[in-house]
Amino acid sequence: xxxxxxxxxxxxxxxxxxxxxxxxxxxxxxxxxxxxxxxxxxxxxxxxxxxxxxxxxxxxxxxxxxxxxxxxxxxxxxxxxxxxxxxxxxxxxxxxxxxxxxxxxxxxxxxxxxxxxxxxxxxxxxxxxxxxxxxxxxxxxxxxxxxxxxxxxxxxxxxxxxxxxxxxxxxxxxxxxxxxxxxxxxxxxxxxxxxxxxxxxxxxxxxxxxxxxxxxxxxxxxxxxxxxxxxxxxxxxxxxxxxxxxxxxxxxxxxxxxxxxxxxxxxxxxxxxxxxxxxxxxxxxxxxxxxxxxxxxxxxx
Ligand code: NAD
Numbered sequence: 001x002x003x004x005x006x007x008x009x010x011x012x013x014x015x016x017x018x019x020x021x022x023x024x025x026x027x028x029x030x031x032x033x034x035x036x037x038x039x040x041x042x043x044x045x046x047x048x049x050x051x052x053x054x055x056x057x058x059x060x061x062x063x064x065x066x067x068x069x070x071x072x073x074x075x076x077x078x079x080x081x082x083x084x085x086x087x088x089x090x091x092x093x094x095x096x097x098x099x100x101x102x103x104x105x106x107x108x109x110x111x112x113x114x115x116x117x118x119x120x121x122x123x124x125x126x127x128x129x130x131x132x133x134x135x136x137x138x139x140x141x142x143x144x145x146x147x148x149x150x151x152x153x154x155x156x157x158x159x160x161x162x163x164x165x166x167x168x169x170x171x172x173x174x175x176x177x178x179x180x181x182x183x184x185x186x187x188x189x190x191x192x193x194x195x196x197x198x199x200x201x202x203x204x205x206x207x208x209x210x211x212x213x214x215x216x217x218x219x220x221x222x223x224x225x226x227x228x229x230x231x232x233x234x235x236x237x238x239x240x241x242x243x244x245x246x247x248x249x250x251x252x253x254x255x256x257x258x259x260x261x262x263x264x265x266x267x268x269x270x271x272x273x274x275x276x277x278x279x280x281x282x283x284x285x286x287x288x289x290x291x292x293x294x295x296x297x298x299x300x301x
Contacts, residue, residue: 003264006153012276016061019283022299023062034290035064036094037086042072047098057279076105080113087115093293094120094286117293120285131181138285143178145277146232150209153230153266161186167204169193170213175234179211212254222259231260231267234274
C-alpha cells in the first residue's frame with residue numbers, strides 16, 4: 001500500500017480563504033476588524049521567521065496585525081505590563097507571545113497574564129480547563145490544526161472520527177493533551193502514550209488515528225503503523241543533510257515517512273502537513289475571539 005499524502009498546505013489555504021471571507025462579511029456588517037497582537041522578545045532566528053509569517057497571514061486574512069519586538073534583556077515585569085496593556089486594548093482581540101521567551105522570564109506567568117478571552121494560543125489554564133469541561137474554549141492552534149486534518153481526511157472518504165481508536169504519542173500541554181481532548185470530543189477512543197509507555201510500537205499498531213508529537217526525528221517506524229491508519233505527524237525536527245551540501249539541514253517529522261507511507265492509508269508530510277495548519281488556526285482563533293468579544297455570530301468555517 002502507498003498512503004495518500006494529506007496536503008496541509010492546501011487544506012490550510014482553503015481554511016484561510018474561508019476566514020478571509022468571514023472577516024470581510026463581519027467588517028461589512030459591523031464596520032469592525034479583528035486585531036491580532038504578536039509580541040516577540042529577543043532575536044531568536046526561527047521565532048523571527050514565525051512572527052513575520054504570522055503578520056503576513058494576518059493581513060492577508062483582512063485582519064489588523066500589531067507586532068511588538070522587545071530586546072532580549074527586557075525585564076519580565078515590562079513584558080507583563082505590555083500584556084496587561086494589550087488585554088485592555090479594544091483594538092486587540094487576540095494576543096500571542098512568541099515562545100520560547102528568554103530564560104529569565106517565566107513562560108507560565110506570561111500565559112497566566114493573558115486575558116483568556118484573547119488567549120489565541122489557547123494555553124491559559126482557563127481555556128485548557130474549559131476544553132476539558134466541554135465548554136467553548138480557545139484551543140491551541142497546532143492541536144486544532146492536527147485534528148482538522150484528520151477530520152477532513154476521513155470526511156473525504158465519507159467517514160468520521162467517531163469510534164476510531166486514536167493513539168497520541170506525547171503528553172505536552174502544547175500538543176499532546178489538547179489533541180487527546182479534541183479527539184475525545186470527536187468521539188474517538190483515546191490512548192495517550194508517552195516516554196514511559198510500555199511497548200510503544202505495539203500500542204501504536206492499534207491506532208486507527210496515530211498522532212506523533214514527540215520531537216524525536218523519525219522515531220515512528222513503518223511496523224508501528226496499523227495497515228490503513230491515518231497518521232498525523234506533528235514533529236518538526238531539524239537534522240543534518242550533508243547530501244545538500246556541507247552544514248545544510250533539512251526538516252523531518254517524528255514519523256519515518258517513507259516507511260509509514262507503505263502501511264498507512266493517509267499521512268501528513270513534514271514539511272507541508274501540520275505546520276501550515278498552525279497559522280491558519282491562529283487566524284481562526286482570532287476570528288473566534290473577535291466574534292465572542294463582540295457578541296457576533298461566528299462564521300461557519
Ligand atoms: P515536548 O517536548 O513538550 O513533549 C514531548 C512529549 O513526547 C512528552 O510528553 C514526552 O513524554 C514524549 N516523549 C518523549 N520521548 C518519548 C519517547 N521516547 N517515547 C514516547 N514519548 C516520548 O514537545 P511538544 O512541544 O509537544 O512538541 C512535540 C513535537 O511537535 C516537536 O517536534 C515540536 O517541534 C513539534 N511541534 C510542531 C508544531 C507545528 O506547528 N507543527 C507546533 C508545536 C510543536
